[in-house]
Amino acid sequence: MWPSAEASKGVNFCGASGVCTAVVGSNISGRVLHALAGLCQQLHPRRHAADVLTVTVTPGEADRYNLTVADLHTYYVLAGATPVLVHNSCGGTTPLYRTSPIEHGDSELNSGLNHENFPRTDDGSYDGAAHFGNEKTASEWAKGSVDTHGTGFRVEVPNEWLRGHIDAGRIEEWEGMTEEHMEYVIPRELFDEFNSFPRFPWSGR
Known part of the structure; x- marks a missing residue:
């Protein structure tokens, strides 16, 4: 499940494919993102942390929505044009x-x-x-x-x-x-x- 608005800053996700992603807000630096990826790798040593290449800051407020996929716990989401396999394993x-x-x-x-x-x-x-x-x-x-x-x-x-x-x-x-x-x-x-x-x-x- 994607994080709610309150949880959207600095929450790391470790996908079943071995891909770790981070969903972040505007006040998270690239350094912190790399630290989150490193933590994810410590928690799941058989998986590989993803490098955060860029951080785009969008000024102003925005609505954020939870995404729940019924019965399926592993599914693909698009990060730009790149499909990333993710897993509903962070809470819930x-x-x-x-x-x-x-x-x-x-x-x-x-x-x-x-x-x-x-x-x-x-x-x-x-x-x-x-x-x-x-x-x-x-x-x-x-x-x-x-x-x-x-x-x-x-x-x-x-x-x-x-x-x-x-x-x-x-x-x-x-x-x-x-x-x-x-x-x-x-x-x-x-x-x-x-x-x-x-x-x-x-x-x-």
């Missing part, structure tokens, strides 16, 4: 959706994920993880699983937490049939943290 939350197996009732919505319901076996038949999707993926799953799955819910997951675990390989992020279908595999080792995030009733049917 990502909604993850799930419809629980009927035998779990509404326990996942009310109490969170229970480790005992997610065994892990050596043969891989049980992976010890809870599978969530973006709304498109979860809705299609819910409509096709009426006989086996009942209570649906949404979890608002902090972007920083989610992206950090994905980048570290602890959470798997799968692209489905199209780029609009996303699935997230949350391992049982992260359930305690995951259960602390707010849950809301939801139905994709």
Whole structure:
């Protein structure tokens, strides 16, 4: 998400492609911009900081708008004529959706994920993880699983937490049939943290 007017001065963004950009106001110097890029590289050492070549000051006041892309967290924006891959990872939350197996009732919505319901076996038949999707993926799953799955819910997951675990390989992020279908595999080792995030009733049917 792009910053609001209050946050538009000196906020650095680290894109999933490894590109770090800075959205700035008129009182930010090139020296500070380079410092922000350096900080971004320290936070994400596998990525490369982008050089700020010029700073254009536009006198006067201007409206600034937030940009939210529904369901997509990585997308391109144009910086002049250059497409830059950016990621919604600076604050905010990502909604993850799930419809629980009927035998779990509404326990996942009310109490969170229970480790005992997610065994892990050596043969891989049980992976010890809870599978969530973006709304498109979860809705299609819910409509096709009426006989086996009942209570649906949404979890608002902090972007920083989610992206950090994905980048570290602890959470798997799968692209489905199209780029609009996303699935997230949350391992049982992260359930305690995951259960602390707010849950809301939801139905994709």
